[in-house]
Each structure stands twice: as C-alpha cells, then as structure tokens.
Amino acid sequence: MEDLFKKLVYTGVGVVSMTAEKLQEAVDKLVDERKMSADEGKKLVDEFFDTTEEKKKEFEGQLSSIVEKIVRSFKFASNKEMSELTERIKTLEAHAGIVGEVEESEKKAVKKAPAKTKTVAAK
Template identity: 25%
Template sequence: MQDTLRKMLHAGIGAFSMTREKASQIVNELVQKGQVNQEEAGAFIDDLIKKGEQEREALKQNIKGEVLQTTQNLGLVTREELNQLEARVAALEKTLGKS
C-alpha cells in the first residue's frame, strides 16, 4: 500500500515539475514566435518554475490529506500512535519487572 501511494505521489509530482531547461525551451519558442519579448523571458521562466513548484506542493498536501483521511476511515493507527503504544507497553513491562 505504501509503495503504491509513493508511486502515485511521484507520478503526480512528475506531472507538475518543470526543469529550468524545459521552461527555457518553452520560453525560447514563445520568443521566436514573438509572443514574449527577450526582456520578459527570464521573468517568465522564473514564473513557470515557481508555479510548477506551487502546483507540486499543493498536490503533495492534497495527497497527504487524502491518505490521512483514508487511514482514519479504515481505523488504522498512525506511526505516532504506534510509538506511543510501544512506549506505554515498555513502561508497563518495566513496572512489572519484565525487560
């Protein structure tokens, strides 16, 4: 299950990630077509990269929320809850003289 969720996350992030090289290529094509002037090109590339990062972060947060909601709906414990239970069991074992 965790591996599947990881793959979904990476696939989604891949869809929104844009390298500076790819952004430059797109902007150069727009410059050649006269849709963007040379002075605007640098800012346009930075804007494309920034928006890609924002989209990626938004997707990551959405997936995280969905996973948390699904975990709660299924009644699964979180890593934090498991750690707390392990600590309680260890404390009880110590109290009872078991190590």
C-alpha cells in the same frame, strides 16, 4: 497503496519537467526570432516555475490529507500511540515482576514447539 502514490507523484514531476523543457525551448525560439525579449522570456519561465511550485504545495497538502484519512479509516496506531502502549506494557510487566520474561518464554516456546500431528485412537 504507497507505490500508487509514489508513481502518481513521479509521473507528475516528469510531466512538469517535460513541460518546463518544452516551455524553455519555445521561449528560446521566440527570443531567437526576436518575437520576445530575453527579459520577457525569463519572466514567463519564472512565472511558470512559481505557479508550478504553488500547485505542487497544494497537491502535497491534498495528498497528505487523503493519506491521513485513509490511515484513520484503517485505524492504525500512530507512533505516539505505539510509544504510549509500549511504555504501559513495560510498566505492567515491571509491576507483575516479569520484565523480559515474556520475551524469553515466547522465544523458547517457538523453538520447542513440536510439530502438530493428529493421532487417531484405534477403535
């Protein structure tokens, strides 16, 4: 999902970049042909960039809102919630007197776990 958003944003940036280049070329041509003054051309290009920047901010806000809705719909824990849960676990472990023991026992269990095989009783 994140890759899709990145591709969308990069595509938009590419389109804006190409449009800006084409606009600058068109303005330069009009200035060379004396159909537009250099000041008018500069003003036109500046307005384009200002408008583009405004639209970019609007798009980022909308995209951020969409991503937040998606994340909420999956009910992922936020960084704050994860930190709070980690602290609660540490507190509970400390009260139970098993600080660090759970992690060590899990590591040992993984190393010592025998391969599961089925044994069939002979009849």
